[in-house]
Amino acid sequence: xxxxxxxxxxxxxxxLLHAVENVREAGVKIYEVFSPFPIHGIDDALGIERSRLPxxxxxxxxxxxxxxxxxxxxTLGFDWPMIIGGKxxxxxxxxxxxxxxxxxxxxxxxxxxxxxxxxxxxPRWKTPVLDVRSTDDKFVMAIxxxxxxxxxxxxxxxxxxxxxxxxxxxxxxx
Amino acid sequence: xxHVSPVREPLVTGGKTYHDVTQDVCRQVEAAPNIRxxxxxxxxxxxxGVFFYSVYRTLWYGIGEWGLNKTIGWAWDITNFVWWVGIxxxxxxxxxxxxxxxxxxxxxxxxxxxxxxxxxxxxxxxFPVLHMGRPWLAYWVFPLQNTFGSLWVNFNSPxxxxxxxxxxxxxxxxxFWYTGLVPDFATIRDRAKGPIAKVAYSLLSMGxxxxxxxWSRYETVSLILAGVSTPLVLxxxxxxxxxxxxxxxxxxxxxxxxxxFVAGAIFSGFAxxxxxxxxxxxxxxxxxxxxxxxxxLMNKIMMVTGSIVGVAYITEFFIAWYSQVxxxxxxxxxxxxxxYWWAYAAMMTCNVITPQLVWFRKxxxxxxxxxxxxxxxxxxxxxxxxxxxxxxxxxxxxPSSWAMFSPTIIDIGIYVGTIGLFFTLFLLFAKFFPVxxxxxxxxxxxxxxxxxxxxxxxxxxxxxxxxTTHGVPASAPVNYDKHD
Numbered sequence: 001x002x003x004x005x006x007x008x009x010x011x012x013x014x015x016l017l018h019a020v021e022n023v024r025e026a027g028v029k030i031y032e033v034f035s036p037f038p039i040h041g042i043d044d045a046l047g048i049e050r051s052r053l054p055x056x057x058x059x060x061x062x063x064x065x066x067x068x069x070x071x072x073x074x075t076l077g078f079d080w081p082m083i084i085g086g087k088x089x090x091x092x093x094x095x096x097x098x099x100x101x102x103x104x105x106x107x108x109x110x111x112x113x114x115x116x117x118x119x120x121x122x123p124r125w126k127t128p129v130l131d132v133r134s135t136d137d138k139f140v141m142a143i144x145x146x147x148x149x150x151x152x153x154x155x156x157x158x159x160x161x162x163x164x165x166x167x168x169x170x171x172x173x174x
Numbered sequence: 175x176x177h178v179s180p181v182r183e184p185l186v187t188g189g190k191t192y193h194d195v196t197q198d199v200c201r202q203v204e205a206a207p208n209i210r211x212x213x214x215x216x217x218x219x220x221x222x223g224v225f226f227y228s229v230y231r232t233l234w235y236g237i238g239e240w241g242l243n244k245t246i247g248w249a250w251d252i253t254n255f256v257w258w259v260g261i262x263x264x265x266x267x268x269x270x271x272x273x274x275x276x277x278x279x280x281x282x283x284x285x286x287x288x289x290x291x292x293x294x295x296x297x298x299x300x301f302p303v304l305h306m307g308r309p310w311l312a313y314w315v316f317p318l319q320n321t322f323g324s325l326w327v328n329f330n331s332p333x334x335x336x337x338x339x340x341x342x343x344x345x346x347x348x349x350f351w352y353t354g355l356v357p358d359f360a361t362i363r364d365r366a367k368g369p370i371a372k373v374a375y376s377l378l379s380m381g382x383x384x385x386x387x388x389w390s391r392y393e394t395v396s397l398i399l400a401g402v403s404t405p406l407v408l409x410x411x412x413x414x415x416x417x418x419x420x421x422x423x424x425x426x427x428x429x430x431x432x433x434x435f436v437a438g439a440i441f442s443g444f445a446x447x448x449x450x451x452x453x454x455x456x457x458x459x460x461x462x463x464x465x466x467x468x469x470x471l472m473n474k475i476m477m478v479t480g481s482i483v484g485v486a487y488i489t490e491f492f493i494a495w496y497s498q499v500x501x502x503x504x505x506x507x508x509x510x511x512x513x514y515w516w517a518y519a520a521m522m523t524c525n526v527i528t529p530q531l532v533w534f535r536k537x538x539x540x541x542x543x544x545x546x547x548x549x550x551x552x553x554x555x556x557x558x559x560x561x562x563x564x565x566x567x568x569x570x571x572x573p574s575s576w577a578m579f580s581p582t583i584i585d586i587g588i589y590v591g592t593i594g595l596f597f598t599l600f601l602l603f604a605k606f607f608p609v610x611x612x613x614x615x616x617x618x619x620x621x622x623x624x625x626x627x628x629x630x631x632x633x634x635x636x637x638x639x640x641x642t643t644h645g646v647p648a649s650a651p652v653n654y655d656k657h658d
Contacts, residue, residue, distance in 0.1 A: 036192060036361065037617040038389040046386055051394045057402075071317060075326035084330045097335040097413050104406050105342040108399060112349045115395045119388050121356070121380040125373055132364040135357070135384055137192035137616075 002172045005031060006154055007130055008141040008163035013039045016139040019161035020045040023141070026157050031144045034134035057111040064106025068099040130169055185279050185618055188462035192616050195463075196361055199610045202458050203362055204371075207605060210457060215601045221594020228587030229304065237307050239584040245577040246567045250585045251301040252417075253559040254592065257442070258298035259340070259414055260435075260555060263407055264443025265291025266347055269354075270403035273396070279471060281614040282463040285358075286454060287447050288351040289607070293599040294446070295344045297592040302336070304588070332416040339413040343406060350399045353392070356382045358608040411439040418562065425505035425566030428493070434486035438555060441479035441525070444472050445551035450600065452545050454609060463610050466539055473538045476551065480529025483558075487526060505566055513578060514565045521561050524554020 008023075010016040017039060023030060024045070033039075033046060043050070076082065077090040087094065116122065134140040143154065145168070155166045190198070231239050242249055265287040272280040303309045314320065315337045317327050327334055359379035366372045382388065415435035418426035428434075448469065455464040494506040509518045528550050531537045537547070569576045603609070 033386040034384045035386065035389065036196075036384060037357075037613040038393050039386070042386050043390050048387055048390055051391045053391060053394045054398055057398050061402075072329045075317065076329055080324055080326055082328075084328060087330060091330055094330040097332075097409070097416075098329055098338045100405075100409055101335075101338040101342040104346060104402050104409075105338075107402055108346045108349060111395060111398060112353060115353075115391055116380065119391060121382060121388075123377040124381045125376060127360070127363060127376045127379060127381050127383070129364060129383055135361040135364045135382075136196045 002170050004145050004168065004170050005130060006143045006145045006149070006151065006158070007165075007167045007169055008143070008158035008161075009131065009133070009165040009167065010139040010141065010162060011137075011164050012162075013139055015162035016141065017041055017045055019141065019158070019163065022161050023143075023157060028143060028154065028157065031142045034130065034140040034142065036135050036137060036139075039139075053111055053115060056114050057107050060110025060114075061103045061107030063110070064103040065099055067106070068102035069095065071102075072098060128171060130171065131167070185465070185467075186282065186463055186615060187465055190462060190619060192619065195610075195612055195615050195619065196365070198460065198463070199358075199608045199612050199615075200362055200365060202604070203606060203608060204365070204367075211601065211605060215598065218594050218597035218601055221590055222598050223594075224587050225591020225594055228584045228591050229300075231584050232304055232588070233309070237305065239582060241580050241582045241585050243577050243579070245570060245575050246564060246579045248567065249564050249579045250560075250581050250589060251305045253556065253563050254589050255298050255301035256414055256435075256559045256563075257556050258294045258301075258592065258596075260411065260439035260442045260559075261446045261552075262291040262294035262298065262343075262347075262443065263411060263436075263439035264447045265289070265294075266343075266350075266403050266407040267440055267443065268447070269350065270400040270407065273400040274404060278618045279468055281618050282460075282610050283447065283451060283468060283472075284614070285351075285354065285607075285611045286450060286604075286609050288347065288354070289600065289603045289609075290446060290450060291347050291443075292344070292351060293596050293603075295340065295347065296599065297596050299340060299344070300588070300592055300595075332413065332420050335413045336417060339410045343410045346399070346403060346406060350396075350403060353395060353399070354611060354614075355607065356380055357384060357392070357613045358611060360384065361612055362608065408436055411436045418566075423566055423570070424499070424501040425509070425562065427502075428490060430486055430489055430493075434483065434490075437479045437482035437486065438525075438558060441476060441483055441529070442552060442555035444476045444479070445548040445555070448472055448476070448544055448548040449552065452541060452548070454604060458604070458609060460610060463615060466541070469541065469544055470538045473532045473544060473547075476548075477529045477532040480525060480532075480551070484526040484529075487522065501571065504569075508569055509561060509565045512565065512569070514561065514568070517557050517561050517565065521554055521557040524550045525558060528554065 008019070010019060013035065016033070016035070020030065020033065020042065024047075030046060033042060035042075042048075072095040073090055076084075081089040083089070084091075129135070130142055131138065131140045141158070141163070145151065145154070151168075158166045186195075188194075240249075240251070265284075268280050268287045269284040272284075303312050306312060315327065315334065317329075319326060356379055359375050360382040363372065363375035363379045366375055412432040412435070415431035419428055419431035421427060451464050451472075452469070455461050491506055494502045497503075509515075528547055531543075531547065537543050564579050568578060
């Protein structure tokens with residue numbers, strides 16, 4: 001399905017940040033904002049909810065810890081108990097390093113895999129972008145439009161809020 | 175739109191705009207390889223050849239090719255292992271610990287330092303694996319039932335803790351580094367002209383578009399990774415030190431080993447970062463990003479950790495006397511005055527005296543002196559590990575089994591070879607990957623540009639006029655120093 005976008009190009013992130021607030025106040029729905037680096041405060045301006053990735057990371061870490069303790073206690077304590085250095089079979093202090101490392105391992109990889117999955121990031125042969133300058137030095141505000149949109153009014157709103165250019169672009173599969 | 179701090183030195187000099195950052199960093203990725211890079215790579219590949227030859231000899235003829243003997247079962251291999259792992263620590267320290275402390279200056283050095291970490295850990299891993307003698311059975315270190323019978327690995331052994339620590343450290347550093355690289359790969363992808371570059375960087379960039387939602391999650395992921403990597407980096411060298419500290423060998427059985435090793439690791443790591451950065455900034459003309467201030471700050475960290483190491487040396491000596499343990503005292507007197515006195519002297523001079531020179535501002539801000547100091551520290555830290563390992567082992571409880579260690583040509587070949595491996599990887603990274611984190615540098619650019627409070631540079635007739643909406647001038651200057 002082909003989608004049409006009006007693109008407001010901004011030169012500066014502070015101008016963009018105010019523009020996002022004003023454009024939303026004017027009742028225009030912003031499809032997405034593309035920027036070459038993270039802009040502080042844009043989450044609130046766009047109404048993006050706080051990510052729940054830290055919660056996921058915590059539970060991944062907990063899984064790692066539980067797995068590490070089970071592995072060490074089961075193998076050395078129950079499956080094949082051995083006396084090593086006169087210590088008890090289940091020598092918990094000696095299990096701390098591996099338990100810590102596996103907690104970190106599960107936490108990091110679980111969180112990073114979750115991040116790539118929910119963000120739909122995976123290697124692809126071609127990556128279509130709305131404006132190639134948005135990974136260089138321009139800040140792009142994309143607004144989805146259709147034949148009923150009053151382009152003149154939209155252009156005026158974007159211009160008034162500091163957009164240096166207003167373009168239109170059609171994208172299939174975006 | 176920029177604020178120039180009257181107090182702070184700028185992080186990036188030369189009045190760069192966002193586009194300049196992209197240009198300066200992408201330049202060497204897009205240009206044809208220059209002659210100096212080719213020459214450096216040739217030398218590195220030659221050393222890599224030495225590595226492969228030495229490894230071939232080790233695998234074909236066995237560990238007997240090394241200079242080890244019955245008394246000294248660990249020597250250059252473990253020395254090199256600890257040396258390389260230690261060097262790796264600076265990368266994580268810069269990317270994780272300095273991120274948590276909100277040290278913005280780290281943005282222009284973290285990418286290369288993290289790359290250094292990963293390559294150093296690869297080099298380090300070669301030594302324990304080769305020392306196994308039969309590296310094709312290296313998977314036995316993982317918790318599989320031994321030879322698929324019923325016996326498990328021994329979780330009480332620090333050598334097994336090392337397996338978990340190093341593999342966690344390597345993989346976590348790798349994903350941390352790669353996740354940071356994704357937005358910069360997207361920048362290169364969108365500039366790419368050639369068909370191969372387009373496809374290659376499109377694959378590498380994972381379809382990154384820089385949308386606000388992705389950036390928000392990206393920042394969350396970076397922060398959590400930094401938070402988790404901080405105790406991780408401390409744990410890794412702690413566990414490496416436990417390889418020695420949990421044994422009962424005089425000179426190794428010391429409770430101060432974990433903090434002492436961690437400080438030593440950061441010390442040697444920063445020395446290596448300085449060595450690499452001082453070359454990189456000149457070769458790729460990145461003097462405006464890796465400024466003299468960066469070098470001075472790294473020098474300060476080197477001085478602090480170097481002093482901690484110095485205090486640890488003195489403490490060890492004091493405790494050897496104070497403990498009244500005859501063997502412990504002998505181990506230390508033998509270190510300083512025995513047949514390996516020259517290694518001890520080299521360690522003390524390089525690691526205790528040299529970092530103290532950094533107290534002088536002139537030294538801290540001098541590029542040639544910093545370069546020489548960083549090399550001396552790298553040498554000194556190699557000797558530290560040699561002193562700890564070989565001089566503690568060579569005279570044990572039984573004088574009849576006392577021995578000396580001398581490296582064979584294969585020992586030297588593997589060590590020099592890993593340096594070749596390291597530089598091969600680093601040079602390939604420096605050519606095909608962005609050596610500076612463009613996205614992060616752009617995000618700190620605004621309040622660091624030193625050319626006066628002007629609008630970020632683009633053609634004046636294209637500049638949008640500041641508009642006032644809801645009483646807020648869009649271009650209101652933001653005073654970032656208020657929060658200091």
